Amino acid sequence: MESYILFAILSAVFAWFYGFTFKMIAKRNYDTSLVNIYSYKVWVIITWLYLILNRSELKISIEDLILVIVFSFWNALFFFLSVLSRVKSMKNIDSVIFFPLYKTFWPISITFVSLYLFKETLITKEVIWIIIWITVPLLLITKAESKIQKNLFIWIIFIFVTVILTTISTIFWKQLVVNNLSIALYLFFTSTFWVLISFLIQKNWERRKNKIYNTKWLKKFSLIVWIFHLLSFTFFVLAVKWNLAIAFTVNSFSILIPIILSIIFYKEHFNLKKWIVILLSIISIILFI
Numbered sequence: 117m118e119s120y121i122l123f124a125i126l127s128a129v130f131a132w133f134y135g136f137t138f139k140m141i142a143k144r145n146y147d148t149s150l151v152n153i154y155s156y157k158v159w160v161i162i163t164w165l166y167l168i169l170n171r172s173e174l175k176i177s178i179e180d181l182i183l184v185i186v187f188s189f190w191n192a193l194f195f196f197l198s199v200l201s202r203v204k205s206m207k208n209i210d211s212v213i214f215f216p217l218y219k220t221f222w223p224i225s226i227t228f229v230s231l232y233l234f235k236e237t238l239i240t241k242e243v244i245w246i247i248i249w250i251t252v253p254l255l256l257i258t259k260a261e262s263k264i265q266k267n268l269f270i271w272i273i274f275i276f277v278t279v280i281l282t283t284i285s286t287i288f289w290k291q292l293v294v295n296n297l298s299i300a301l302y303l304f305f306t307s308t309f310w311v312l313i314s315f316l317i318q319k320n321w322e323r324r325k326n327k328i329y330n331t332k333w334l335k336k337f338s339l340i341v342w343i344f345h346l347l348s349f350t351f352f353v354l355a356v357k358w359n360l361a362i363a364f365t366v367n368s369f370s371i372l373i374p375i376i377l378s379i380i381f382y383k384e385h386f387n388l389k390k391w392i393v394i395l396l397s398i399i400s401i402i403l404f405i
Contacts, residue, residue: 127351134344135215136377137337138199142206146337147329148199149318152310154338159307159346166300173300184297188305191288196313198281205274211378214275221279289353299353 141148167173176184205214292302 121355123351124355127348127355130344130348130351134341134348136211137341137344138202139206139211139378140337142203144332144337145330146334147318147327148203149314150329150334151338151341152196152199152314153318154335155342155345156307156310156314158339158342159303160311163300163304163307167304170300173298176298176301180295180297181301183295184292184301185305187288187292187297188302189309191285192306192309192313194281194285196310196317198278198285200317201274201278201281205271205278209271212375214271215375217272217275218279221276225279225283293353303349 140146141151202214202218292299
């Protein structure tokens with residue numbers, strides 16, 4: 117097995133649990149912005165300590181430093197917006213619908229970016245595998261399912277918006293790798309911007325709604341969110357040095373655990389067709405590897 121495939125799989129494993137935390141935020145009625153503030157304060161502190169101990173990471177040109185800051189800001193902004201739309205979707209539709217459809221739209225978007233922006237190539241086997249992988253979840257869009265999920269079409273549009281926002285943020289991850297810039301500096305600035313953006317949203321947007329959010333176990337939960345995101349992100353950055361489209365498609369295997377956990381803990385609707393969709397998804401990635 118190629119090392120980059122292994123990195124993509126490890127990223128997917130930790131993304132399994134990171135993905136489920138969004139469902140928990142929705143179900144526990146946590147303030148998404150506040151979760152981000154607590155989570156990425158830790159990231160800011162740890163990356164800053166790392167940079168102090170490894171000062172060689174700070175020896176870069178002014179031009180490269182500006183690029184890192186710019187890439188970090190736009191990545192943080194678009195990914196934060198995608199998190200807001202993701203949690204909003206999960207408050208209204210089941211994980212067994214959200215994750216497979218998100219997994220379908222996301223590789224399509226990323227493959228387009230990979231081929232046309234970064235000029236990467238795919239062999240015939242990879243093209244066939246991606247087509248199978250991204251079309252299987254479309255079996256979930258049925259008339260019967262639209263009766264179970266209220267306003268299904270609206271929330272599918274929300275999923276698509278989430279995909280677009282995530283794809284835009286991902287472009288800056290790839291640019292970081294392409295330009296061989298400091299990952300440590302990138303993590304420091306990205307987490308800093310995450311905290312600042314979350315703080316501004318939490319103060320100026322969420323409070324205007326006059327909503328009452330649950331705060332029980334919030335700080336401990338936020339730390340867990342950070343750990344899963346850190347591990348998933350670290351292995352993903354290593355994986356995208358390979359091929360962006362394939363790395364993302366392998367990473368999208370991370371839908372399975374959130375779906376299973378949502379069924380177990382939140383008693384979401386499940387049937388034979390949904391089992392078949394998950395089984396075909398597993399088979400498709402095993403055949404590719």
